[in-house]
Amino acid sequence: MKKLMLFFIYMIGSAISVVPTDQAIVEDVVKAHILPRFKALAVVSEKLVYAAEDDCSAKSLTLRNALRDAFDAWISVSHLRFGPTEKENRGFALAFWPDIRGSAPRSLARLITNQDTVVFSPIEFSKISVATRGFYAMEFLIYDQKLNKLGSSDYKCQLVQALAGDIFETSTKISDDWHNNYAKLLLEPGAGSTYYSSNEALREVFKSIVGGLQFTSQARLGLPLGTFERPRPKKAESWRSNGSAHNVKLSLTSLHDLTMRLTLQYPGLKKRLGDSFDRSLILLENLKDPNFSGVSEPQSRLKIEVVQQSIDALNDTIKNELGPKLGVFVGFNALDGD
Amino acid sequence: MVINLKQLYQGRRQFLAGVLATGLAPSPTWADAGSPAFLSAAAKPDGTYVLCGISQNLEVVFQIELPSRGHAAVAHPTQPEAVAFARRPGTFALIVDCINGAPKTILTAPGGRHFNGHGVYSLGAEFLFTTENDYDAGRGCVGVWDVKSGYARIDEFDSGGIGPHDIKRLPNSDILVIANGGIDTHPDTGRVKLNIPTMQPNLSYFQDGKFIETVALKAELHKNSIRHLSVNQMGDVAFGIQIQNNNTFSSLVGLHSRGQEIDFLKAPSNEIRRLKGYIGSITFSSDTKSIAATSPRGGVIHIYDTAKRKLRNLTEIPDVCGIVAKDFGYCITAGTGKIINLSDNGAKIEALSTLRWDNHLIAI
Numbered sequence: 001m002k003k004l005m006l007f008f009i010y011m012i013g014s015a016i017s018v019v020p021t022d023q024a025i026v027e028d029v030v031k032a033h034i035l036p037r038f039k040a041l042a043v044v045s046e047k048l049v050y051a052a053e054d055d056c057s058a059k060s061l062t063l064r065n066a067l068r069d070a071f072d073a074w075i076s077v078s079h080l081r082f083g084p085t086e087k088e089n090r091g092f093a094l095a096f097w098p099d100i101r102g103s104a105p106r107s108l109a110r111l112i113t114n115q116d117t118v119v120f121s122p123i124e125f126s127k128i129s130v131a132t133r134g135f136y137a138m139e140f141l142i143y144d145q146k147l148n149k150l151g152s153s154d155y156k157c158q159l160v161q162a163l164a165g166d167i168f169e170t171s172t173k174i175s176d177d178w179h180n181n182y183a184k185l186l187l188e189p190g191a192g193s194t195y196y197s198s199n200e201a202l203r204e205v206f207k208s209i210v211g212g213l214q215f216t217s218q219a220r221l222g223l224p225l226g227t228f229e230r231p232r233p234k235k236a237e238s239w240r241s242n243g244s245a246h247n248v249k250l251s252l253t254s255l256h257d258l259t260m261r262l263t264l265q266y267p268g269l270k271k272r273l274g275d276s277f278d279r280s281l282i283l284l285e286n287l288k289d290p291n292f293s294g295v296s297e298p299q300s301r302l303k304i305e306v307v308q309q310s311i312d313a314l315n316d317t318i319k320n321e322l323g324p325k326l327g328v329f330v331g332f333n334a335l336d337g338d
Numbered sequence: 339m340v341i342n343l344k345q346l347y348q349g350r351r352q353f354l355a356g357v358l359a360t361g362l363a364p365s366p367t368w369a370d371a372g373s374p375a376f377l378s379a380a381a382k383p384d385g386t387y388v389l390c391g392i393s394q395n396l397e398v399v400f401q402i403e404l405p406s407r408g409h410a411a412v413a414h415p416t417q418p419e420a421v422a423f424a425r426r427p428g429t430f431a432l433i434v435d436c437i438n439g440a441p442k443t444i445l446t447a448p449g450g451r452h453f454n455g456h457g458v459y460s461l462g463a464e465f466l467f468t469t470e471n472d473y474d475a476g477r478g479c480v481g482v483w484d485v486k487s488g489y490a491r492i493d494e495f496d497s498g499g500i501g502p503h504d505i506k507r508l509p510n511s512d513i514l515v516i517a518n519g520g521i522d523t524h525p526d527t528g529r530v531k532l533n534i535p536t537m538q539p540n541l542s543y544f545q546d547g548k549f550i551e552t553v554a555l556k557a558e559l560h561k562n563s564i565r566h567l568s569v570n571q572m573g574d575v576a577f578g579i580q581i582q583n584n585n586t587f588s589s590l591v592g593l594h595s596r597g598q599e600i601d602f603l604k605a606p607s608n609e610i611r612r613l614k615g616y617i618g619s620i621t622f623s624s625d626t627k628s629i630a631a632t633s634p635r636g637g638v639i640h641i642y643d644t645a646k647r648k649l650r651n652l653t654e655i656p657d658v659c660g661i662v663a664k665d666f667g668y669c670i671t672a673g674t675g676k677i678i679n680l681s682d683n684g685a686k687i688e689a690l691s692t693l694r695w696d697n698h699l700i701a702i
Contacts (some may be wrong), residue, residue, distance in 0.1 A: 086583045092535040098522045100532050114465050130535045218528040226526055235526065330671030332694040333618055333634035333659035337525065338409065338425065338455070 019265050022326075023187075023198040029205050029261050030183050034080060037254070039071040042175035046170040052164035058142045058158035063160070067142065068243070070167065071135045075250040079212025079258070082204055083185070084177035092130040093170050096137070097237060099220050103131035104140055111159060112151035119155070119162040121139050126166055134170075138163040143240035206262060209255055210323075213315040215253045219288070220244070221308040224292040230293040239291040245284055252281055252311070262322065269321055276314040283307045350355070373437055374399050377420055377700050378660055378671055379408025380693035389422045389432060391439050391702075396669075396677045396689035400439030406431060409455030410504075410698035414485075415463050420702055421445070423468070426503075427452040427525045431468065435488060436702045445489050450474055451481065452525060455697075456504045459485070461512050469502035469516065470494070473524045475531075478502040480516065480548070498542030498552055500533070503565045508573040508596075514544045515575050519563040521582070534582050539564045541575065541594055562587065566619055570626040576644075578617030578631050579635055590617050591631045591642060603629065603642045605649035612636040618659040618697055621668070623682075630668055634659045634697075639670070639680075653680060660699030671695035 020028070044066075051066030074094055077085075085091030096104065107129055111118070118124045131137070141147055141159060186204070189195035195204065224236035224244065236244040256277040263270035284307050287294065294300030323329075374391025381387055387404040389411070409425040411434075418436040430447040431451050434545040447453050450472060457468040466489060468481040478497035483489045499518025506515050520539030522532040531537075540554040541564060555562055561582040568576045572595075579590040589602035590613050614635035621630055628650065629642045637656040644647055657673035667681040673694045 047475075086648065089535040096535070098527050098530065098532060100527065215530065219530050223527055232526065329637075329656070331634045331637075331657035333657055333697050338697050 010265070021198070022202045025262060025264065026103065026198050026205065028123040028200045029258065030186050031268050033261060034077075035178060035183060037073070037077045037080075038084075038171075038175040039326055040166075040177045041070070041077055042171045044070040044073045045171040046166075049161075049164045049168045052161045056160040057153065058148055058156070058160075064142060064241070067135070068241070070171075071139065071238070071243070071304060072246075072250055074135055074171075075247045076254040078251060079208045079255055081211065081306065082208065083182040084174045087177065088173075089130055090170050090174050092134075093126075094134040094174075096131045096134055097134065098223055098235070099131060100235075100323070101201070103129065104137050105144065107132040107252055108137060108141055108147060108159075109150060112147070112155060115152070115155050115257070119158045122162070122165055122169065125162045126169065133163065133166050135167065137242055138167070139238060139243075181263050199327050202262070202326055206328055209259055209262070210315060210319055213249065213254050213311055213318070216248055216255075217308050217311045218316065220248050220251065221292075221304065221311070224295045225301070225304060225308065226295070228298075228301070231301065233291070233293045233295050236292045236295075239293075244291045245287060245289060248284055248307075249281060252277060256281075259322075263324065266322075266325060269325075273314065273317060273322070276317065280307060280310040280314060283310055350560070373418075374439070374702060376662060376669060377411045377413070377422065377434070377436070377694035377702055378698065379404065379411070379425075380445075380691075381407065381696070383692050389434065389621060390693065391436065392677060392699075396679065396687070398691055398693065399609045401430070402434065402439060402441055404432065408696055410457075412457050412459065412466075413700055413702040415459055415461070417463070420700070421457055421466060421594045423453050423455045423457060426454045426529075427471065427473075427523065428455075429453060431457065441487060445483060445491075447481070448491055451479065451494075454501070454503050458505045458507050458514065461507065461510070465492075467505060467514060469497060469505050471501065471523065476500060476522045476524075478516075478518055480505065480514070480544070480547075493547070495544070495547045496549075498544070498549055499538065499540045501537075501539075501563070504567040506569045506575070508543075508569055508575075509571050511573075512545060513550070513573075515567060515569065516542045516544070516658060517564045517567050517577060518542055519565045519580075521561070521563055531582070534561065537561060537563070537582065541567075541577065541600075543596060551596055553600055555600065562590075564592075566617060568621045570622040570644075572626070574622075574626075574644075576620055576622055576629045578619060578620035581615035587615060590615070590633075591620065591629060591640065593629070593644070593647070601647055603647050603649070605642075609640070609649060609652065612638050613640065619661045619699075621661050621663045623668070624663045624665055630661055630672070631662070632658045632661050634673060639668075644656070651684070653684065659697045660695055661697050664702045666702075669699065669701075671699045 048066045048070040053065045055062055185194040186201040189197050189201050195201040220237050224233050226232035237247050238244050259273050376392040376395040378438040379389050387407045388401040389408055390398050391400040393399050407425040409423050410542040411420050411422040413420045420434050420436050422432045424430045429447040433442040451470045454469040459466055466483040470479050470481050472479045478500050479494045480497050484492045497516050497642045501521040502516050503519045505516045517538050520537035540552050543551040564577050565580050566578040575594045577592050581587050591603045593601045613633040616633055616635045617631045618634045619632045628643055631640045634657045639653045641651050655672055660671035662669045670678045675691045677689045
């Protein structure tokens with residue numbers, strides 16, 4: 001009997017020790033997922049500034065690689081759309097996409113044609129439309145053939161440097177805000193604060209997984225897919241730099257990391273979701289289609305649709321199985337904009 | 339009883355032929371079940387979508403299959419007829435006979451447009467107005483349909499902003515008020531929002547298709563999307579907001595009377611917080627002394643005192659959304675399947691269905 005008692009005490013003890021609390025999960029997410037990624041974004045954005053100073057020509061490999069690195073760092077945090085990224089439109093100033101109305105090409109061309117002096121003042125530059133700033137604008141400026149032929153290369157050099165400086169400024173603000181302010185709000189919830197409990201903080205993190213997967217499915221894949229009758233390969237994210245599939249991979253990888261941290265308590269679900277992420281990544285890899293140009297051919301299109309469907313199925317499992325476990329009630333009527 | 343509408347959705351002409359050929363005509367059992375008092379769209383347990391008539395006793399008296407998820411409906415002011423709209427960005431609207439639940443015809447949004455889920459009849463019911471998105475131009479518009487000619491599309495006009503959502507008519511007039519939510523979307527990207535940094539929601543008023551007045555929120559509130567409306571007998575407009583950032587917000591329910599500034603209704607910050615930035619439906623009470631706003635995300639209904647401009651009481655109901663004012667209080671639906679008569683003193687009469695009720699309930 002005594003042995004049995006001891007056994008139960010042992011079992012209870014070990015159960016407590018292996019089940020992390022909401023607070024512990026949030027701490028892990030903040031310290032191991034969120035903060036290092038925003039720190040990395042600020043660091044590589046600074047390198048982009050140096051690269052643009054060294055060689056600002058659109059053909060510069062150093063510049064192109066530095067942009068890729070900084071852009072990658074953004075894609076890896078692009079699901080974390082709450083708190084510091086949402087203040088002062090910072091997230092949009094780094095990444096205004098999708099740009100369905102073509103605002104970026106129009107306003108970039110206008111700056112170049114008019115030789116707008118706004119590029120000489122970082123403060124003035126930070127006030128122009130978000131469509132003309134950030135990674136997507138810079139990528140457009142460097143890779144778009146029409147823009148490459150437009151205007152003076154001296155002016156475009158100034159513009160590249162202004163864009164890099166502005167990206168660095170915004171990334172640093174976001175990272176500083178996370179490190180000095182917002183991390184604490186997630187880690188120290190309480191009545192009257194932004195989050196009343198660590199469960200609320202956890203739900204915020206959970207929402208970023210669902211929203212991130214939805215964005216990757218609907219925008220990163222959905223936009224080039226368009227419809228069967230009217231595929232839109234030139235609407236793919238980063239198609240000019242052959243980065244479309246690469247971005248999907250980075251986004252999935254980052255969301256995979258976050259999902260694993262939120263499923264520590266549920267090994268079965270963790271395993272299944274891990275396998276689903278792996279499957280989506282393998283399907284993506286097998287496309288061997290860096291800019292999703294295959295959307296226009298029925299056979300390759302089908303394979304891209306399968307990638308999208310695998311992500312949607314994964315997101316459904318997260319919403320329907322992980323959500324309720326974390327106390328997130330996914331209502332029928334709670335969707336945006338209804 | 340479920341009506342199969344496959345033929346209907348193949349096209350209006352085929353539908354009319356189909357009705358005659360297959361006897362889709364009303365069955366007497368509809369009448370036996372009692373005429374519906376309310377309409378609401380819903381999802382069935384198998385994941386398909388229906389439009390339902392609900393009786394005064396909160397029983398579902400008919401179900402009509404929909405090709406995709408529905409949103410709101412609007413009743414003809416004099417005839418027992420209603421229009422049920424597809425959820426954004428759907429392209430169909432269904433005209434239904436409200437006595438027996440028989441579908442009469444289907445409207446299809448013209449090329450380059452999709453419905454935004456709401457519509458309203460003109461005073462004399464000559465026209466139906468529908469909020470739509472001219473998505474390639476990123477422009478909000480209002481479709482005009484001629485009722486007498488079997489709902490022919492005859493015109494459209496600019497809605498006065500981007501992303502028009504709810505539309506209502508001021509009493510005893512042909513003045514329309516439109517909630518331009520401000521959010522640009524495109525079917526190519528589903529429900530992804532394209533212009534959050536620059537969105538500018540407003541309330542716009544129109545008479546005979548001519549713009550007459552608009553009122554916008556202050557610049558610092560530009561991410562507060564005005565989406566749903568209720569109009570009282572005086573022509574005052576109550577509106578519900580959905581917030582597009584997760585910053586703190588002080589009110590999600592406002593009131594506007596033509597020619598005046600917008601007034602926001604107050605509530606303690608703890609209670610505002612429970613709304614989770616999202617009002618799903620809004621209505622004046624039948625005596626207009628109260629305004630009820632539902633938050634499905636918060637699972638709560640706020641009831642405000644119209645005169646005092648502040649929260650009077652609240653009721654918790656998970657996934658609550660659809661709401662209609664009744665003499666005794668409100669009739670309410672929830673995504674959980676509940677239909678509830680909520681009286682002013684807080685007493686509830688509930689019915690539970692296996693259907694998940696969609697955002698809006700309307701009285702017919």
